[in-house]
Amino acid sequence: MANTFSATVNPPDPLKFGAGQKLLADGTGRFSDLCEAFNWLHAYGGSQNVITQGWGDEIATVAAVMPGAGSTHARWRFPQIDDAFTTVRCAVYARFAGTAPATGSVRFQSTNGADSLTLTINDGAAAWYEGTLTVAFAGGYETVDMTIAGDGTDATTVYEVAVDYQPLSSPLAAAGSSNITPFDEAERDADSCVASDLGRYMLDNLTALFVRQRVYYQWSDLTGVEDGMSTVEHVVWIPVHYGGFEQTLTMTVHVEATGVASASKVYIYHSAISPGLPSDDATTTVIDVAAGAARQWYSTTFRLFEAHRLRGLPHPFIPVVIWPGTRDVDGVGGFSPRVPQNLGNPTPTIHAVSMWSV
Amino acid sequence: MPFVDSRIPPVPVDATVNIAQPLRSLQPIASAALHLMAWRFRRLITAQWTWDPSIGYGYSVDPAGETQDRRVRWHTSPLARYLHVTIVYQAAEGGTAPTIALNLYDIATSTLQDGPVTFDRSEGTLPGAQVETGEGAGLASLIDEYPFLVVHTGTDTRPAGDDRVGLLNVPTAARDEDVELVLTPAGARIRAVTVWEYPTVEI
Numbered sequence: 001m002a003n004t005f006s007a008t009v010n011p012p013d014p015l016k017f018g019a020g021q022k023l024l025a026d027g028t029g030r031f032s033d034l035c036e037a038f039n040w041l042h043a044y045g046g047s048q049n050v051i052t053q054g055w056g057d058e059i060a061t062v063a064a065v066m067p068g069a070g071s072t073h074a075r076w077r078f079p080q081i082d083d084a085f086t087t088v089r090c091a092v093y094a095r096f097a098g099t100a101p102a103t104g105s106v107r108f109q110s111t112n113g114a115d116s117l118t119l120t121i122n123d124g125a126a127a128w129y130e131g132t133l134t135v136a137f138a139g140g141y142e143t144v145d146m147t148i149a150g151d152g153t154d155a156t157t158v159y160e161v162a163v164d165y166q167p168l169s170s171p172l173a174a175a176g177s178s179n180i181t182p183f184d185e186a187e188r189d190a191d192s193c194v195a196s197d198l199g200r201y202m203l204d205n206l207t208a209l210f211v212r213q214r215v216y217y218q219w220s221d222l223t224g225v226e227d228g229m230s231t232v233e234h235v236v237w238i239p240v241h242y243g244g245f246e247q248t249l250t251m252t253v254h255v256e257a258t259g260v261a262s263a264s265k266v267y268i269y270h271s272a273i274s275p276g277l278p279s280d281d282a283t284t285t286v287i288d289v290a291a292g293a294a295r296q297w298y299s300t301t302f303r304l305f306e307a308h309r310l311r312g313l314p315h316p317f318i319p320v321v322i323w324p325g326t327r328d329v330d331g332v333g334g335f336s337p338r339v340p341q342n343l344g345n346p347t348p349t350i351h352a353v354s355m356w357s358v
Numbered sequence: 359m360p361f362v363d364s365r366i367p368p369v370p371v372d373a374t375v376n377i378a379q380p381l382r383s384l385q386p387i388a389s390a391a392l393h394l395m396a397w398r399f400r401r402l403i404t405a406q407w408t409w410d411p412s413i414g415y416g417y418s419v420d421p422a423g424e425t426q427d428r429r430v431r432w433h434t435s436p437l438a439r440y441l442h443v444t445i446v447y448q449a450a451e452g453g454t455a456p457t458i459a460l461n462l463y464d465i466a467t468s469t470l471q472d473g474p475v476t477f478d479r480s481e482g483t484l485p486g487a488q489v490e491t492g493e494g495a496g497l498a499s500l501i502d503e504y505p506f507l508v509v510h511t512g513t514d515t516r517p518a519g520d521d522r523v524g525l526l527n528v529p530t531a532a533r534d535e536d537v538e539l540v541l542t543p544a545g546a547r548i549r550a551v552t553v554w555e556y557p558t559v560e561i
Contacts, residue, residue, distance in 0.1 A: 007436040007534050011395050011559050012388040019383040034384070037391045045399040049432045052405040093429055128431070128465060128538075162431035167534075202387050209394055217404055236404050239442075239554045 002171035003182035005039035012037050025190035032188035038205050042084065042180040043168035046212035050078035050088065051144070051163035053218055055226070072109075072145040074161070074220040077254045077297070077354040079213040080137040084178040085165045087132045088144075090117055093160035095126035096150070104149060104156030108163075111143040112136035121156050132166075141254070141354075146220075179208035216251065217320070217355035228258075229350035234322045236355075238304060249304040249357055251320075253285070256352040259293030264348040268302065269321040289348040304357070324350055392559070395437065400555040403432045407549065428541040428548050431465065436534040439558035440525035446550040447543065456545030462526055463538050471532040525556065 013029025024030045053074075096104035104121040106129070115134035135142040144163065150156045172182040181201040186192060217236045221228050238249075255266055266287040285302040304320070324347035407428065445458060461473035526539075541548055 009395075009436075011392050014385050014389040014392060017384040017388045019385070023384070034388055034391060037395060041391065041394050041399065044435060045394060047433070048399075048401045049403050052403050052430060052432070054405065054407050054428060091431060093431070159426075160429045160431065164433055166433065199384075199387075202384075202391075206387065206390050206394075210398070212399075214402060216402070217406070219406055234406060234550075236406060236550060236552070239402065239444075239552065 003039055003174070003184050004171045005036045005043060006170070007040075007044075007167075009033065009036050009040040023194070025188060025192075034202075035183040035188045038180070038202065039170070039172055039182045041209055042082070042172060042178075042182060042205070043170065045209050046081040046214065047085065047165040047167045048214070049162055049164040050215045051076045051161055051218045053220060054093075054160035055158070055222065073148050073222050073225060074146040075143065075223075075256060075352050076163075076218050076220050077141045077143050077352070078163075078215050078218070079141050079252075079356045081165060081212040082178055082180060082208070083176070084168060084173065084180065086113075086136070087134050087166070088163050089130055089166050090119070090133050090144075091128055091130035091162045091164075092119060092121075092158050093126055093128050094119075094121045094156060094158045096121040096123050096154065096156050098151055098154030099123050102151045102154065104151060104154070106156065106158055107147045107149065108133050109145045109147070110135045111145070112138050113142060126157070126159060133163075180205050213252075213356045215354070215356045217322075217353065219322075219354075220352040221350070223351060227349060227351075229322070229324055229353070234353075236320050236322075238320055250301055251304050251355055251357045252299065252301050253287075254297055254299045254352075254354045255287055255350060256295065256297045257287075257289050257293075258295040258349040258351065259289045259291055260346045260348060261291060262346045263291045264289045264324070264346040266298075266348060266350060267321075267323045269323070293348075295349075295351065320355070322350075322353055324348060396557050396559040399435070400557050401432055401435050401438065401553070402555070403430055403551075403553040405430050405551050428543075428551065429538050430541070430551055430553055431536065431538045432553070433536050434528060434533050435555055435557065437557040437559060438528040438533050438555045440556040441528060441539070442525055442554040442556060443539070444552040444554075445541070445548060447546045447548045456543065458544075458546060458548065459542040460526060461540045461542070462528070462532065463540060464532050465536040465538055469531075471529055471537065472527040475526055528555070 010028050010033040012034035016024070016027075016029050017034070026032050053076075090108045092106050094104075094106060096102070098104070100123050102123070106119045106121060108117040108119075108131075110116075110133050113133065113135040117131045117133045119129040119131055121129060133144070135144070146158075146161065148156050148158055175181045181204065183198070183201070187195075187198060216238055219229065219234065253268060257266060266289065268285040268287070285300060287298045287300055289298070405428075441462070443460060447456070447458065457476055459474040459476045461475075462471045463469065464471055528537075539551075539553060541551065
């Protein structure tokens with residue numbers, strides 16, 4: 001009665017399930033594969049990077065000497081994909097400039113999960129270090145902080161950060177609080193019954209899988225080292241695929257910012273890159289930061305595209321441009337996002353930007 | 359997706375016998391599951407590196423360019439077959455044509471899985487690859503003030519006939535593994551990278 005699956009699972013073959021056809025238990029693409037596919041989808045679906053970021057030499061090396069616990073240097077938010085995913089794997093590509101037995105460290109702290117992970121960074125060449133961190137979700141997202149520390153004399157340098165949900169292992173746990181109901185072998189056997197609840201579970205599973213969110217963008221400054229997003233455009237390319245299901249793509253954006261003396265703005269420009277698109281597919285979303293506002297998170301949503309307007313166009317990548325406010329006008333025209341001229345308008349200090357979507 | 363619901367009566371599944379079929383077909387469910395496996399859940403990794411205008415970003419890049427490798431790490435899907443990589447970079451003015459080499463490694467074994475794929479830009483043209491420049495290319499305004507170029511691994515410099523041409527290959531040994539894509543620039547600064555898995559789904 002184990003909810004097993006194989007990583008190299010055979011996908012189900014829709015042509016084997018037509019009305020009037022034999023419903024065969026076994027055979028490539030048949031009923032047993034359909035059941036196992038749901039287990040596989042639960043384990044692997046959405047189990048990808050939620051944070052990917054790095055810093056240049058000039059910045060990372062400056063970030064080095066941070067003796068003691070120090071303060072938070074980087075902060076990100078990311079969404080929950082399912083209750084079954086309660087840990088993330090945190091990896092850094094880092095080096096410590098001192099000599100053994102001295103070491104540096106990188107510490108991750110989850111806000112809702114109230115867990116911490118300290119990675120010991122050894123001397124020598126840069127290498128990958130990793131560990132797991134328990135996470136929990138309030139409002140559908142978790143916030144994770146990262147702190148870099150040397151030994152008081154020598155520096156720790158972090159070049160790259162990669163945090164991801166690891167795939168679940170086989171056999172899967174029972175449904176529990178998860179939104180997915182896994183299937184066991186007995187339900188796939190020949191001469192057993194296709195119970196009515198099995199069909200319902202499949203539909204419920206599909207619904208739960210289709211709303212798993214994907215992180216499209218993560219950026220954090222290094223507070224106290226390289227504060228704030230530079231006042232130039234930051235571009236991320238969002239690939240688009242037409243599966244027949246995604247008619248729109250709505251992005252959720254969280255921005256952590258500190259206000260300045262007067263009111264300021266964060267602009268998010270988004271557009272399709274291919275010529276010929278209607279201009280209303282290129283729009284601007286604005287986050288207002290009040291004068292003197294303390295460091296805090298802001299969130300908004302925007303519609304990135306409607307699939308039917310992009311179908312058939314080549315290179316379906318959409319640029320999203322994030323820019324600390326420069327002018328208080330719509331900076332987008334035609335099918336191309338236009339970077340506004342810097343007119344000296346006040347710009348908030350942007351500490352972090354996280355963007356995800358279903 | 360009202361294809362199958364709880365009103366379907368229990369129906370025996372038999373390996374050899376043509377049984378009574380449910381009132382409705384399971385075909386749409388199988389199609390949806392296949393779609394999720396093949397497309398919806400392929401891995402996407404986007405990475406952007408902090409830029410400091412004081413070191414020349416947005417205005418010029420030393421012809422020697424950025425020499426630091428950039429690394430993107432993730433756990434590949436068991437179904438990953440190819441990688442489509444999009445790079446946003448800024449080329450040096452003058453000097454030799456910049457290049458960006460891509461190499462894919464298995465982290466556990468430090469084994470090269472594919473590469474190098476090398477982009478070689480010359481006079482605004484990257485052989486075989488898409489370069490979004492100039493008016494009408496859709497990014498003209500973006501490059502007015504802070505020029506950058508975008509390249510896709512639509513084509514690389516490997517010879518025709520190599521079945522890996524066009525995309526990075528994810529061999530079987532690198533599927534369901536922790537991998538890192540190492541980008542080595544010369545004469546250019548890499549600003550952002552998007553890695554998009556393409557799956558292999560064979561029924």
